[in-house]
Amino acid sequence: MDEIKILFAGPTGAGKTTAISTVSEISVVSTEVFRSSLDTESLNSHSDPKNTVTIGIDYGEFSINAHTRVRLYGVPGQVRFEFLWDLIYQGSSGTAILFDISSNAYTSEIDFFINRFRKVLLEDRCVIGISKFAEIYLDRVDELKDLLSELKINVPVVAVDVRNKEDMLQLIEMLVK
Numbered sequence: 001m002d003e004i005k006i007l008f009a010g011p012t013g014a015g016k017t018t019a020i021s022t023v024s025e026i027s028v029v030s031t032e033v034f035r036s037s038l039d040t041e042s043l044n045s046h047s048d049p050k051n052t053v054t055i056g057i058d059y060g061e062f063s064i065n066a067h068t069r070v071r072l073y074g075v076p077g078q079v080r081f082e083f084l085w086d087l088i089y090q091g092s093s094g095t096a097i098l099f100d101i102s103s104n105a106y107t108s109e110i111d112f113f114i115n116r117f118r119k120v121l122l123e124d125r126c127v128i129g130i131s132k133f134a135e136i137y138l139d140r141v142d143e144l145k146d147l148l149s150e151l152k153i154n155v156p157v158v159a160v161d162v163r164n165k166e167d168m169l170q171l172i173e174m175l176v177k
């Protein structure tokens with residue numbers, strides 16, 4: 001059995017935990033807690049913040065075909081857990097970075113995460129997933145694409161509904177083919 005490790009990264013509220021739960025064939029191991037006073041990021045960036053945030057890692061898995069098992073790891077988006085990102089990245093063969101395009105902090109989130117993962121984006125197999133897309137945000141997609149081309153990063157950018165299994169399988173397939 002082949003094994004492929006995929007990392008999900010991106011800011012809090014982008015949909016990493018949801019994405020992994022959507023495709024996993026096992027009950028997802030996750031470390032969700034109710035938001036605390038330490039969590040200022042989702043309060044600042046989301047007009048309607050979700051109730052829970054990940055403080056450890058999410059883990060799920062599924063078979064992409066008879067002989068390949070995909071192992072999915074999600075890291076917490078809050079920067080106070082940044083030390084986990086490089087740790088969990090080790091040994092992964094693909095990285096998906098998700099952004100909530102409706103976030104109030106969208107510009108600073110793309111700027112921070114694209115620069116933080118610049119080396120990975122330049123050298124590894126990656127895809128950028130845009131969650132909560134709507135046409136009113138088309139300018140924000142251009143903003144992301146401009147940032148990527150400025151940094152000479154050439155990775156696919158796709159709109160996904162992290163709650164939709166087909167969408168998530170398509171995104172993951174871009175990383176395993």
Ligand SMILES: Nc1nc2c(ncn2[C@@H]2O[C@H](COP(=O)(O)OP(=O)(O)OP(=O)(O)O)[C@@H](O)[C@H]2O)c(=O)[nH]1
Binds near residue numbers: 019054077133
């Ligand atoms: N209404 C709506 N909700 C969405 C959409 N996409 C994602 N969501 C919701 O957005 C939230 C995303 O939360 P999580 O999956 O916990 O985000 P996360 O990236 O794991 O966040 P951290 O663990 O804090 O880093 C979930 O409540 C989703 O149901 C969408 O298109 N529409």
Ligand SMILES: [Mg+2]
Binds near residue numbers: 053054074076
């Ligand atoms: Mg999470």
